Amino acid sequence: MTGNETVPAHSRHFAVTDGSGVRHLLDIDDLSRSELFTVLDLAADYKLATKRGYGHEDLAGQTLGMLFQKPSTRTRVSFETGMTHLGGHAIFLGADDIQLGRGEPMKDTSRTLSRYVDAIMARVFKHENIEVLAEYTDVPIINGLTDDAHPCQTLADLLTIRERFADLDSVSATWIGDGNNVAQSFVLGCALAGIDLTVATPPDHGIDESVLERAAKLGTAPTTTHDPVDAVSDANVIYTDVWVSMGQEDEREIRLRAFEGFQVNMELLEHAPEAAVMHCLPAHRGEEITDAVLESERSIVFDQAENRLHAQKAVLSWLLE
16 A cells, blocks of 8 residues: 555444434443453554554544633644544634633533534533533534543553553553542543552542442452552552642642652652553653653653544544444
């Protein structure tokens, strides 16, 4: 094939699970285990095709509406570029650019947009907002991040880990820091994928109990601890994220004190000499992770960031093909 030839559209089809016949991705456990691995396989296929310069216009003529209440780099660029690679079109919809910013109810926005576009990706604050979008739409809804969940990040994370270690069932991962939205989806993703996970957080900053219960039903709930050193022992992967997320800026000083001792630094890595290091970005260098670790050969952070593109394409294809 030459670089301008097109790979035939994929023929993977998925059963719908709701009465409307529309499938959504609101959190990672909206996928079954088999569906998760099918999406990861598709992401790997798209990545290989992209690297080899093959086209894959599987979504030609389709449009993605991208609704943003929160700012973004990776989510916006990966979805917009992904739709371009797939032959489709993406429209950026900032909250202040549409009537949502002037008080239009989320349900009215959902019903209107679904008359215009083929899918909606939304990056919003309250998780209930993504649920409202899904309730009142006629097209697939993709959660691009809420305060409770970040399933698209988890897909990229699992793709990155699988590239490094191949057999996810043999991987031991450790989450260090805040039990935030990224952590909660990662907990569910690890349970689905069969990854042995340990979560180390300060007291009062752990994973929500309901998420731990969901993980247990999916496979195995993570081991939880307040000791980062003990948590990274024998880890293949160490993952962290910011301690002060969007919307928590007024808690900054309190949170920085609470997370003392949870920094991913070279001293911590001495207790896990073979572990790769992950971060979903953006990073607050010098807080949850040091510059030395982020720039070291142990870091697979930018592989992880790149894989957002390939994972987004797989999700779009899964929902729309």
